[in-house]
Amino acid sequence: EASEKICRYAFDYAKNNGRKKVTAVHKANIMKYTDGLFLEAFREVAKxxxxxxxQEVIVDNMCMQLVIRPETFDVLVAPNLYGDIVSDLCAGLVGGLGFAPSGNIGDEYRIYEAVHGSAPDIAGKGIANPSALLLAFVLMLEALGKLDDANRLKAALAVVVEEGVTITPxxxxxxSTEEFTAAIIRKLG
Structure with missing residues (x-):
């Protein structure tokens, strides 16, 4: 039931966002029962x-393919373990965990957050990169149908990072975190 639910979410997401391909990430060649069940659900939903x-790709090959040619993938769906591994790899491709937003989507509730957690080693120093948290807010705005606001925030963040003038260490x-955030706010104005 859970595998079917996450696969359906991936296909619905693809359909609703103009995406063309959904890739199941698995290790069914070794994890025949658990991942086999996941792939069975994926195939049924795909119909x-x-x-x-x-598309179906074994997780170790997926990691290599994402490094070599990430542009060939669109929407990925995976059991939790592989999703954790692949999401960190993908974060590395875009600049690190500081740019990786997350959404935990349930039937009744959603939680949007930065993937990286609390970063206690830099807590209170004012040097944290708020991009992941801002991008999580973008995901929330998109889910609420506030696409213009989401796009404006995403664009302002991108401009500040691309300019490279007011960016975090x-x-x-x-x-500082505050200076970086203020630069984004100015771009929103």
């Missing part, structure tokens, strides 16, 4: 979405 290409700058 209901003929306009979306289903983790991405090569010397700005």
């Amino acid at each position: 209901e979405y003929p306009e979306i290409e289903p 983790d991405i090569g700058g010397n700005a």
Whole structure:
């Protein structure tokens, strides 16, 4: 039931966001029962979405393929363990965990957060990169149908990072969290 539910969410997400392919990440060659069940659910759900290409990739190969040619993938769906591994790898491809938002989507509730957690080693120093948290807010705005606001925030963040003038130490700058955030707010104005 849980595998079917997450696969259906992935295909619905793809359909609702103009995506063309959903890739199941698994290790069914070794984990024959658990991942086999996951793939069975994926295949059954995929039949209901003929306009979306289903793809199956073993997790170790997926990690290599994401490094070599990430542009060939669109929506990924995986059991929790592989999702944790692949999401950190993908975060590395875009600049690190400081740029990785997360959404925990349930039937009744949703929690949006930065993937990286609390970063206690830099707590109180004013040097944390707030990008992941801001991007999690973007995900929430999108889910609420506030696409213009989401796009404005995403664009403002991208401009500040691309300019490279007021950025936090983790991405090569010397700005504080507050200075970085203020620069984004100015771009929103």
